Amino acid sequence: MAKVALITGVTGQDGSYLAELLLEKSYTVHGLLRRASSFNTGRIEHLYQDPHEPNPRLYLHYADLTDGSRLVTLLEGIHPDEVYNLAAQSHVRVSFDEPEYTGMATGLGSTRLLEAIRMIGLDCRYYQASSSEMFGASTPPQNEQTPFWPRSPYGISKVYSYWMTRNYREAYGMFAVNGILFNHESPRRGLTFVTRKITRAVAEIAAGKRDALYLGNLDAVRDWGYAPEYVAGMWAMLQHTEPGDYVLATGTAYTIRDFLGFAFSHVGLDWEKYVRFDERYLRPAEVDSLIGDASRAASILGWTPKVMTPELARIMVEADCAAV
Ligand code: NAP
Ligand code: GDD
Numbered sequence: 257m258a259k260v261a262l263i264t265g266v267t268g269q270d271g272s273y274l275a276e277l278l279l280e281k282s283y284t285v286h287g288l289l290r291r292a293s294s295f296n297t298g299r300i301e302h303l304y305q306d307p308h309e310p311n312p313r314l315y316l317h318y319a320d321l322t323d324g325s326r327l328v329t330l331l332e333g334i335h336p337d338e339v340y341n342l343a344a345q346s347h348v349r350v351s352f353d354e355p356e357y358t359g360m361a362t363g364l365g366s367t368r369l370l371e372a373i374r375m376i377g378l379d380c381r382y383y384q385a386s387s388s389e390m391f392g393a394s395t396p397p398q399n400e401q402t403p404f405w406p407r408s409p410y411g412i413s414k415v416y417s418y419w420m421t422r423n424y425r426e427a428y429g430m431f432a433v434n435g436i437l438f439n440h441e442s443p444r445r446g447l448t449f450v451t452r453k454i455t456r457a458v459a460e461i462a463a464g465k466r467d468a469l470y471l472g473n474l475d476a477v478r479d480w481g482y483a484p485e486y487v488a489g490m491w492a493m494l495q496h497t498e499p500g501d502y503v504l505a506t507g508t509a510y511t512i513r514d515f516l517g518f519a520f521s522h523v524g525l526d527w528e529k530y531v532r533f534d535e536r537y538l539r540p541a542e543v544d545s546l547i548g549d550a551s552r553a554a555s556i557l558g559w560t561p562k563v564m565t566p567e568l569a570r571i572m573v574e575a576d577c578a579a580v
Pocket of ligand 2 (some may be wrong): 348387449538
């Protein structure tokens, strides 16, 4: 029997790559779709299957992580073998503007889902999209033993979801795991995250469509990997015999300045001529340095990343140049 998976956040960067991966592995995939007045399915357009066609394997359902009763009816109807909770208000800067909503979606959303699974007695495996933002101000390199010190409403909401996931594992014996993922990017990255904001600007500047890029703090250090490799790690966590928590990261460290250098040099431009400062992009509290140690995932799951940040910048610039 083909396995059945439910992905919340299927319309996001990771959800779209994960849906692709699971369809390749012959899963039937159900995705949760937020109702919006305009289409929000751009990242999964190429996977969409008309339900009138014979044997569709991708189904989309209207639901929202802030609506607990809907999650119950959805899970009861689908009976998935695996649930991947990727949905979240995922923007750190925005979480300072909307701390309450971020708590309701990014924090309590996981509880609604876990509780729905428990209430209907569903026997499934659960993946929680935890984040390196939970480490916040803790000194790098960070691994599964590093204390959490979140620095934003987003990071705090993720810490809450992390512990709820562990609690459902410990209290109810649920196969529930946390993937603690460091930053991962791709040509499908949202346009307001710094890497994609940069690569889109590079493409537009190279095409003569604009002449400036406004950014905030250029000194933060991040460990940027390639999103398709990270969703493979999510899947591997749910296939292991025992539930556990794993860091996924490249173990490399670059500043925003470094990324600017990689991205602009691909089109032969000097970033310092185009980048301007705008304080609107600063955060009330910053996470200065995230560098992950993924040795546990390497030794237990056999997961190792191949694409490092300079190559990632090339992939993203080329995709944006082609799109522009
Ligand atoms: P993303 O592109 O921002 O996608 C977020 C997804 O969540 C979208 O499908 C969005 O729907 C959905 N969503 C937001 N609020 C929702 C709500 N209230 N109810 C239902 N769905 C909702 O994020 P991503 O980069 O793919 O990341 C996936 C997950 O991993 C997130 O939980 C993120 O916090 C976490 N994470 C990401 C990274 C990273 O570097 N990318 C690292 C660590 C952890 P719409 O399309 O309708 O907006
Ligand atoms: N977004 C953004 N826009 N960030 C900027 C800008 C700008 O104009 N200028 C400088 N930055 C800096 C931010 O201050 C931060 O230090 C760094 O660039 C990265 O910002 P983002 O790309 O927004 O990502 P993030 O690290 O805050 O959060 C992402 O990674 C987390 C994992 O560590 C998100 O994907 C989170 O959802 C994820 O959990």
